[in-house]
Amino acid sequence: AAAAALGLLPLGKTQSPESLLDIAARKVAEKWPFQRVEERFERIPEPVQRRIVYWSFPRSEKEICMYSSFNTGAEDPAVGPGGAAT
Numbered sequence: 001a002a003a004a005a006l007g008l009l010p011l012g013k014t015q016s017p018e019s020l021l022d023i024a025a026r027k028v029a030e031k032w033p034f035q036r037v038e039e040r041f042e043r044i045p046e047p048v049q050r051r052i053v054y055w056s057f058p059r060s061e062k063e064i065c066m067y068s069s070f071n072t073g074a075e076d077p078a079v080g081p082g083g084a085a086t
Contacts, residue, residue, distance in 0.1 A: 025051035 025048065028037060034056050037044065044052075058064050 021048065021051055022055075024048075026055040028052050029055035 029052050032040075034052055037052060058067055
């Protein structure tokens with residue numbers, strides 16, 4: 001309320017700090033693939049798993065496009081889109 005009164009925040013808008021769960025999950029997702037986390041730790045609570053998975057996915061449109069167009073080179077060039085033979 002005081003920040004809004006000083007003009008630092010728009011009226012009706014408040015900022016809440018990021019949760020410790022989100023901070024920790026984001027840091028884990030930045031360093032390790034989720035598969036390694038699952039293999040390393042025997043029991044991971046489901047809410048923690050969900051946040052790690054959430055932060056494991058790319059955030060920017062550029063990264064999403066890059067990963068969605070990833071080509072391993074293992075595709076058969078004789079097979080066209082949709083699996084139809086050319």
